[in-house]
Amino acid sequence: MKVALFGASGLLGWSIHHELERRGFQSCGYLLGEKQEKRFQSFRSLDLRNEQKVTRELLDLWPDAIINCAAVSSPDAVNKNPKLADEINVDAAQRLVEISAHLGARFVHISTDMVFEGRDEPYRSTDRPCPLSEYGKQKLNAEKRVLAATDENVVVLRITLLNGNSPRGNRSPHERILECIKNKDPLILFDDEYRQPCSADNVASVIVELLERPNLNGLFHWAGSDVISRYELGIKILDRFGFSSKYITKSSLLTEINRVGQRPSNLTFELAPLVGKIKTKPESIAEQVENLKVPNDLFSWYRMHADDPTKYILRI
Ligand SMILES: NC(=O)c1ccc[n+]([C@@H]2O[C@H](COP(=O)([O-])OP(=O)(O)OC[C@H]3O[C@@H](n4cnc5c(N)ncnc54)[C@H](OP(=O)(O)O)[C@@H]3O)[C@@H](O)[C@H]2O)c1
Known part of the structure; x- marks a missing residue:
């Protein structure tokens, strides 16, 4: 085909x-x-x-x-x-x-x-x-x-x-988080903004x-099997790469709505009927996070600056 x-x-x-x-x-x-x-x-x-x-x-x-x-x-x-x-x-x-x-x-x-x-x-x-x-x-x-x-x-x-490893290393949530840490940009994530x-x-x-x-x-x-706030996802990403949680500031969509504008607070999907008709199964957050990689361009910086780079074990 x-x-x-x-x-x-x-x-x-x-x-x-x-x-x-x-x-x-x-x-x-x-x-x-x-x-x-x-x-x-x-x-x-x-x-x-x-x-x-x-x-x-x-x-x-x-x-x-x-x-x-x-x-x-x-x-x-x-x-x-x-x-x-x-x-x-x-x-x-x-x-x-x-x-x-x-x-x-x-x-x-x-x-x-x-x-x-x-x-x-x-x-x-x-x-x-x-x-x-x-x-x-x-x-x-x-x-x-x-x-x-x-x-x-x-x-x-x-x-x-979407989580994942983009070809240019700049598209997915973990790639943006690592870039923010490298550039010392503020990283504010909401604990009442839920995604799947x-x-x-x-x-x-x-x-x-x-x-x-x-x-x-x-x-x-189609979605993953778990619902998580953007803040919690950020913390799991930091943990996967051996960074402490101090890099993320927890905030609330409800209180910051005037600054960031209207956005959906809770986006979750019912996966039926598709989930019952195909072989591929929805993935958990743990499975998704385990497969995330440090983008090549950031790798030297990462080895020098992660709080604990030994936590990052690449699954082959
Ligand atoms: N990322 C998410 O979290 C997410 C969540 C829900 C749904 N989606 C949907 O999933 C789909 C894929 O998203 P993505 O995140 O993979 O997108 P992406 O990383 O931003 O990639 C966009 C692609 O579109 C190409 N493109 C842009 N303008 C074009 C044009 N005028 N002509 C031809 N190609 C053009 C880009 O080519 P260049 O690389 O050459 O610019 C690139 O290949 C989209 O429909 C998006 O709305 C994404």
Whole structure:
């Protein structure tokens, strides 16, 4: 099976690329920027806003499946330039599903828990979304356009906060925490902002399984098996790398809402029905944290500055 993978250089796309190769698929990865880095040499640069080029490329390639992980994926980046973000998060997603339908390819689109406002009980995929951020609104619009374009051979997978090892070492929560410590930047995390994180590798396994299961179509939820506050997750990350908890300042979303703006306080997912239909199991926080690595660029600094670097044992 030949798979066109958009966003291959991102946190999730990178894991999917490796999972596809591991399971014998032909992965054709795309990124936006130049592919100067050696690890991206097999990928192609293609701006998803360029309708003509995207169409031509996919007609030439004629893949059996298209996976869309390309996005402006942080709420802050979306707020800085909402129009540009909309072209990538919404218009490009619609273009890809339309081409995919024309090619008769399977289409997998990635969405987010940020389409919800964050109430107390776990969300089902049938619950009514109510995004608080522009990012959440764009992701919801994309979902609607993708699911309106076709009801065959299509999956929209909503996922939660991602742990993992990004190719550039700067995307996931632990990579940002280590960078903050290195730069002596303040690290303030809320103990009343709950998430149900999953790992990029685990989601990659789900997505590749979904490619192999053409009977599973529509909108699904996926997450890890544990719910945790952002503060507690930060403490577990510090512990995994042998840093003391003094680097994180505990705070409260409730009391800081005016400073940080409206954001969902409690985003958790009901994983049925998908969890009962596939082999991949949701991962615990402990499993996710154990697989985190110090980014290569930070390794020398890390050995010199961690309170107890002997705690960091790499699992091979
Ligand atoms: N990270 C999370 O915690 C999280 C949580 C829930 C849902 N999600 C969703 O999961 C998906 C993947 O997120 P991620 O964190 O892996 O994203 P990411 O690390 O920010 O990667 C984004 C990818 O999109 C590519 N891209 C950006 N603009 C593009 C354009 N105009 N044309 C072509 N490619 C473009 C980037 O290429 P370059 O590298 O060349 O810039 C990169 O490969 C997104 O849909 C996101 O909304 C993420």
